[in-house]
Amino acid sequence: MLLRHSHTSPYVRKVMVMLHEIGLADRVEAETVDGWSEPDHLTAENPLSMVPTLVADDGTTLYDSPVICEYLDHQHDGQPMIPLDGEARWQVLREQALADGVLDSAVLIFMETIKRPEEKRWEWWIDLKRRAISRTLDLFENDIEQLAERIDLGTLSLAVALGYLDLRGAVGTWRDTRPALSEWYAGMAQRPSMLATEPPA
Numbered sequence: 303m304l305l306r307h308s309h310t311s312p313y314v315r316k317v318m319v320m321l322h323e324i325g326l327a328d329r330v331e332a333e334t335v336d337g338w339s340e341p342d343h344l345t346a347e348n349p350l351s352m353v354p355t356l357v358a359d360d361g362t363t364l365y366d367s368p369v370i371c372e373y374l375d376h377q378h379d380g381q382p383m384i385p386l387d388g389e390a391r392w393q394v395l396r397e398q399a400l401a402d403g404v405l406d407s408a409v410l411i412f413m414e415t416i417k418r419p420e421e422k423r424w425e426w427w428i429d430l431k432r433r434a435i436s437r438t439l440d441l442f443e444n445d446i447e448q449l450a451e452r453i454d455l456g457t458l459s460l461a462v463a464l465g466y467l468d469l470r471g472a473v474g475t476w477r478d479t480r481p482a483l484s485e486w487y488a489g490m491a492q493r494p495s496m497l498a499t500e501p502p503a
């Protein structure tokens with residue numbers, strides 16, 4: 303399999319963490335590509351010109367990260383990272399959606415505060431996205447016992463999202479008012495899959 307990759311993309315990191323957890327990391331060749339420069343080979347595979355994009359061994363092209371993770375979960379014989387049915391399935395998918403929503407919000411804040419010229423920044427928009435992140439982290443803080451002892455796509459997605467908040471500093475010190483989530487993340491961050499996929503500082 304070939305993975306169109308970026309070292310700083312948290313969505314790519316989620317896929318890489320998943321690959322490590324299911325023991326398939328060495329089945330994938332990672333090729334670094336800049337989606338923003340719209341290279342022909344990437345736009346041919348994915349008209350959105352985004353990473354992650356996965357080219358499977360049979361030539362099938364897959365995106366975005368939730369679809370790739372679902373595909374990868376069908377490529378191994380271990381414990382599924384997305385439960386096949388029941389309430390546990392919806393819980394994991396809901397948590398992935400929340401974690402991806404935190405990422406989407408943090409990426410938008412990054413674009414608005416770092417990439418956009420200062421005189422064009424839209425504070426209302428930045429604050430809206432910060433509140434979305436804040437409410438979501440509060441939800442996890444209040445439901446922390448739901449996360450304990452679980453390794454699946456829901457908890458891995460959340461760990462990757464919290465790692466990205468640290469990388470970009472999008473919401474400042476999120477830990478201060480969320481001691482339980484902070485402690486949970488400290489444990490997750492030490493997993494081999496997380497250590498092997500740490501983004502460059």
Ligand SMILES: N[C@@H](CCC(=O)N[C@@H](CS)C(=O)NCC(=O)O)C(=O)O
Binds near residue numbers: 308338351352366402
């Ligand atoms: N929903 C997508 C988001 C992917 C995404 O936003 N990728 C960014 C890198 S972090 C990208 O490729 N951006 C290029 C662009 O927007 O042109 C996923 O989960 O894979």
